[in-house]
């Protein structure tokens with residue numbers, strides 16, 4: 120029997136969102152974003168979380184940072200400890216201090232400014248046993264060591280090889296963070312990393328190329344409800360068979376920048392009780 124646990128998320132409104140440059144294969148500055156539609160879709164996602172019983176905190180958007188809506192890239196929070204981001208591309212560099220300022224202003228005391236390039240939850244995924252960490256396009260393998268040391272959680276490094284899946288969270292999602300249950304698209308990983316995933320997660324849900332291309336792995340689970348882009352319909356049945364409830368949302372405007380549900384959602388994981 121699956122149960123949802125209430126979560127705390129940090130989201131950043133798309134006030135300045137647009138495709139102003141191209142730093143991944145999905146981005147084409149000649150394909151404009153509809154700002155009103157983007158806001159509508161983002162608000163629908165925020166309201167969906169609230170109606171599922173979750174708390175959504177808001178990070179103020181900064182003019183001139185069009186990708187800041189992808190809040191999951193700004194920091195990783197595990198056990199109430201905050202590892203800031205260091206972006207690979209200069210276009211996004213100024214998002215990192217804006218995130219750190221939010222955490223400092225909101226009572227977080229264990230905040231680390233990273234030494235190495237890491238794009239936060241874009242490349243870090245938290246399961247009950249491990250911190251899964253992507254590299255190949257954005258985050259540095261040195262950041263994996265830094266995260267292991269900071270969070271005192273064993274890190275499993277995974278190599279991404281397909282430029283369309285440039286962040287780990289475009290190719291892998293945690294479904295149950297108390298039981299090491301994940302779903303992923305094997306085609307996004309190197310042969311060695313695929314073998315590691317098969318060894319650690321023999322019961323994982325394997326996504327098809329179609330569901331991966333629809334950003335189906337860019338999903339957010341509370342242990343029961345799995346919020347994912349509405350186009351990723353092929354995942355619905357396998358999710359239901361495992362006892363999850365798929366919740367489809369329309370984030371098509373954000374797909375133009377190479378992001379979807381998870382990218383817009385940073386999880387604020389609390390310190391363990393006691």
Ligand SMILES: CN(C)C(=N)NCCC[C@H](N)C(=O)O
Pocket residue numbers: 142143146186189190191192211240241286288289376377378379381382383
């Ligand atoms: C999980 N997250 C946050 C993501 N996968 N992020 C999407 C980032 C999109 C942005 N245009 C970029 O290329 O950095």
